[in-house]
Amino acid sequence: MSTVRFSLGIQAQSLTFERQNAMNVTNEKEKIIINALDSWLAEGLITEREYQKFFRTLAPYPFNLSTLSHYISTGALLCLTASIGIVASDAELLSFVYTHIMTTITTSIFIPAVVSLTLYLLAIWLRTRDHGCSALSGFILGTGAIMTGISLWQTGKWLELGKGAMATQILTAGVVWGLVGFFARSCLLWFLFLLSLCVWFGVQTGYDEGWSAY
Known part of the structure; x- marks a missing residue:
């Protein structure tokens, strides 16, 4: 039980850190960044974990x-x-x-x-x-x-x-x-x-x- 709580705490801290360091972008720039991440992942320049980490930091503006x-x-x-x-x-x-x-x-x-x-x-x-x-x-x-x-x-x-x-x-x-x-x-x-x-x-x-x- 303590191991599960510790793991959940680490994930919560990670999500809090990602939200605090979110990169605010427009919808057009978000598409460009996602296309670049997809190409890097396909070429093996980044791992799936790094891809998800970068992807979660994107915070598109609700209105441009x-x-x-x-x-x-x-x-x-x-x-x-x-x-x-x-x-x-x-x-x-x-x-x-x-x-x-x-x-x-x-x-x-x-x-x-x-x-x-x-x-x-x-x-x-x-x-x-x-x-x-x-x-x-x-x-x-x-x-x-x-x-x-x-x-x-x-x-x-x-x-x-x-x-x-x-x-x-x-x-x-x-x-x-x-x-x-x-x-x-x-x-x-x-x-x-x-x-x-x-x-x-x-x-x-x-x-x-x-x-x-x-």
Whole structure:
């Protein structure tokens, strides 16, 4: 009887130790780890006892907060883009912005450019420092991309470049987004870079052909 109690006590202590040293992982990472353990067991790199020990230390999250944070940041970015689109499409709101906010070159061009540069540097710093901030850095990069577009749009307006310079502005924005996307490892900015190239090609072709093919 004492031997049985001693064995049960050892097993209880072992389970308590494994729970205290549990490795919290997402469901996707749990599948990757289990596949790796299965391959190691099949190759004889670990024993069945070691496999069960490693397997019991896995503690998947009941809910993936990382995925939720990505959805929230994407939704916030879409709301920000929609609000700017509403302002740009409303004549009265746009007149108010030009009359009370974008009254000088500084507020129209330089401030959006400085804000976008600051956001880019902040997002790159966050991604190099902590990979868990990918959702926040993605939102920051998206906001910086919007500010870049506003700065280039206002540059063409203040310099009175006309509609013919639209292709150049789109290409410039694409180059900026591509460079930042390369250093920040951002799929969003790479998507904007490729999209701007397609739009630039279409606009430039339209100008060269006199829009006769459209």
